[in-house]
Amino acid sequence: MRTMQPMSPPNRSFALALAAAAALAACSSAPPARVRTVQIDRTTYGIAHITAPDYEGIGYGFAYAHAQDDLCLMADRLLTLRGERTRYLGAQGTAHISLNQLSNPRVDLFIRAHMDDAVLESAASAWSPDLQAAVRGYVAGYNRYLQNAVEAGTVPESCRGKPWLQPMTVGDVRRGVENTMILGSLGAFADAVLDADPPARQRGHASVDAPTPDGAAAELARDRFNSNPEGAAYGSNGWAFGRNATPDGHGVLLGNPHFPWSGPDRFWEVHLTIPGTLDVMGASGGMLPVVLIGFNRDVAWTHTVSTGQRFTLYELTLDPADPTVYLVDGQRRKMTARTVALPAGAEGSRPISKVFYDSEWGPIVAMPKAGLGWTASHAYALHDANTLNMRAGDTWMRMARAHDVGELRAAMGNQGLPWVNTIAADRQGNAMYADLSVVPDVSAAMLESCAPSPAAAALFDRAGLAVLDGSRSACAWSRDAAATQPGIIAARRMPVLVTPDWVQNSNDSYWLSNPDVPPATGISPLVGPVGTVQGLRTRSAIQEIRGRLAGSDGLAGDRMGPSELRSVIFRDRNFAGELVMDDLVAACKAADALLSRDAREGCRVLSAWDRTDDAGSAGAPLFREFWRKARGIPNVWRVPFDPGRPVATPSGLAMDRRATRDAVFQALAEAVALVRAAGFAPDVALGVPQSRVVHGHRVALHGGTEFEGVLNKLEAEGQQAIDAGGYRVDFGSSYLQVVTFDERGPLAQAILTYGQSGEPGSEHAYDQLPLFAAKHWQSLPFHPEDVEAQRIGQPLRLEY
Structure with a gap:
């Protein structure tokens, strides 16, 4: 895959770099230039309220306000997404890809191997005009704040004067979206991709097969991201109560995601308003100007990490004469070998390179301790359903405009949510559990008919890892014409429960979303286990x-x-x-x-x-x-x-x-x-x-x-x-919210345990932790008069 070109060297003018970024952001589809204004209000604990006349303004104000709180964290994320950590920070540092903490060179190699800007741009061409405008504004808003901070000398100490503090581009946003989508799949197996090398040759023959798989190692492989009974970082509790369970008949929702307290995956509280079009509040994260977990006037929702599998592994049968050739339906297929090299670091360190191998089933991975090593007879490829899933931004934008759980469910119909369940409650007293995430279309019958070698097949029951036989084209994922994306399970065949009673999820499967209601039938085992x-x-x-x-x-x-x-x-x-x-x-x-x-x-x-x-x-x-x-x-x-x-x-x-x-x-x-x-x-x-x-x-x-x-x-x-x-x-x-409704709209209380800012010197770094410790909750100001009552300082108005 094509990798991103290196950033401009530090001795180039910052102003020139910023101008170039602005030119890239101003695509031909942009509306005619006109003066518009976005307003940023801050309320208690620094919560940002963004009001704009359109989605471009929402994106602009969102990024500007977020950079006010987390400029260095955002810049550090860009450094990761560009595969330039080694160049600027050296080979000794580390960073995360999903839950993997890897050395900077390994992070950079994985990113450069996976991210193809031309392919990502093509996938993102399906973004709605509203999302494209919001992203365009997001890039411009970040760059505006960066320029202001550099000129005013207010860049936080952690990234002040750093050569890697560079403007953002729309390409960076696409990479950020892709990185989020693969958190529960290829990203969780980044080290296995990096460890995949052809077996050493001895006397002209490939090395012998791997030993019997270790069950604990196989479970560790499965538990890199979710379904981890011992506590992966990404988890949540989500509860929703309908009119039969609440005092006044309105729905009540608990959102309690369990996410890291530091780094780029921190939540950030925000309220987004386009008068007459959008009014949504809650928590965001990642690189899209949307509310991920939150509420509007009529419906509230949260997400929990789902048990659904986002990938399957394929066992490749290799040509005995060449471990980089595999057989499909008896025909020889040559793996694609691609060398990825890192540019020399600032200190003139040795160049670092790695050869990556791809197949029609996906990149080759190696986990020998789990019995999935690259041997003389077999190799393993990871086929990821969330690669190039660029639909999530539009999903959350549509959810923000829903009026009840029915419209919320319809908003998720494009199957953009990558690896989460949705739990929701509305003003009318309906509660909903829905797993409408991305799952490969593999039935129980297909798991049996496409079973690979016995040891690999046993990994599904033993550790929840689905391995299919890659020597037969018939073992490709099924294709349902009703699915948004070829090869994934259509929304109509995923588990959804709407009830006036209650639902819950704490990262187990759909089985007991309400144990008094029989679970949906005919659901693929890859969605989650029952019994x-x-x-x-x-x-x-x-x-x-x-x-x-x-x-x-x-x-x-x-x-x-x-x-x-x-x-x-x-x-x-x-x-x-x-x-x-x-x-x-x-x-x-x-x-x-x-x-x-x-x-x-x-x-x-x-x-x-x-x-x-x-x-x-x-x-x-x-x-x-x-x-x-x-x-x-x-x-x-x-x-x-x-x-x-x-x-x-x-x-x-x-x-x-x-x-x-x-x-x-x-x-x-x-x-x-x-x-x-x-x-x-x-x-x-x-x-x-x-x-x-x-x-x-x-x-x-x-x-x-x-x-x-x-x-x-x-x-x-x-x-x-x-x-x-x-x-x-x-x-x-991390971000806890309890939401119900009255005749005016939402009544929400929340806590962001670690506060709005990840900068150690910020007044809003961990300023809500004492609130959490005292078990007190903050009433969120949603209505204009409530925002006015809690306002801190004067509104900031920006032309864009």
């Missing part, structure tokens, strides 16, 4: 909802209104603790005289623990470290999974089995020693090690991990256990 063990967050969510609607959860009444919903999500129940602590306490009492000192101390602390992950919960860190160890003990559950009781099972600790009991007490003793070694007492309150300094003040944080089943999820990516620094939370609950 399997559910994640602890899913089980906790269903129990919380059922308890609330039964009036048995300790709150008043038996309806889920916004105040009840805000209370429930911050109850911080530790579902794993609720499942196992009764058995542990009983076993502690029975075996007290036989226990080690540390195990006895652990029993004392956890017997008094309140089974929550509240900041003041004494013993919560000890349970976390205990359960981190104990959950993997063989046969640890007393009651095994029962598909007829998926919310209640598995449960309990099998303490009547001696081997299990001994292992559990050993895990407890080790957890006590670990917490002590980190410098904390075994009964330390969670908010001591789980805290963050904000503007000179330490803020204690409530919330727990995925494996504990805490709905209000907080995680420390890559941290294996508590240490002397405590828990360094860096992802989890």
